[in-house]
Amino acid sequence: MYSDMADEKSKSSIKEQINANLKRVYEEALQEEVPDRFKDLLAQLKAKESGK
């Protein structure tokens, strides 16, 4: 049987481990190159705006 404190301790370390992994998954996604289509789209939107 765990005491409440051991239980809390366990929860907080699991939380830290999960957060560390979440950050890695997110960072990996951030490392990916942003597709050109988005920059093209922004340029198009901007051109349309100034053509008004």
Added chain:
Amino acid sequence: MKTPSKTAPETEIRDPRDELPEHLGALRAFALSLTRNGASADDLVQDTIVKAWSNIDKFEKGTNLRAWLFTILRNTFYSDRRKRKREVADPDGVHAASLFEKPAHDGRLAMSDFVRAFDQLSPEHREVLTLVGASGFSYEEAAGMMSVAVGTVKSRANRARARLAEMLELEEGEDIMSDSDGNSMAVMGRSGVAAA
């Protein structure tokens, strides 16, 4: 060029639309966490950009642009999803988790196992964990973006973590960091002090 004696105010009257390029990477990472699919994520980011551009007058200057963009993105995601709703409603990922094949247990969990488990979560759970666990938003900011109470964000995040821990069979004393070099031992050694 001379350095100005006083630093210029960063928030001069800058059109927020000119700042959009700086958020594309984060938008795409958030979209990936919701869709778990590159093509769908790109479509979602595209829709978000168009909506943000045409509704830019609704953005309150001086507030967090990234949070505003993330809100548009997640609202678009859920409304698209509702439109083509044929899938089993499973917000807590109960069904998905029951299909999950537990990782082979040797005490060290590979990143690929974590990603596999993360994929099994419901989008709602992936969303809350991405917002508060990975992208560094506060519970309050996440609550604003998700249009729910702060308490709901906390309990949803806790349930999502519990679901992951359950799928990955995480228990105290196990270290899932595959490149363990003592750092995570230090984390555990700090006991519950940092619990917040």
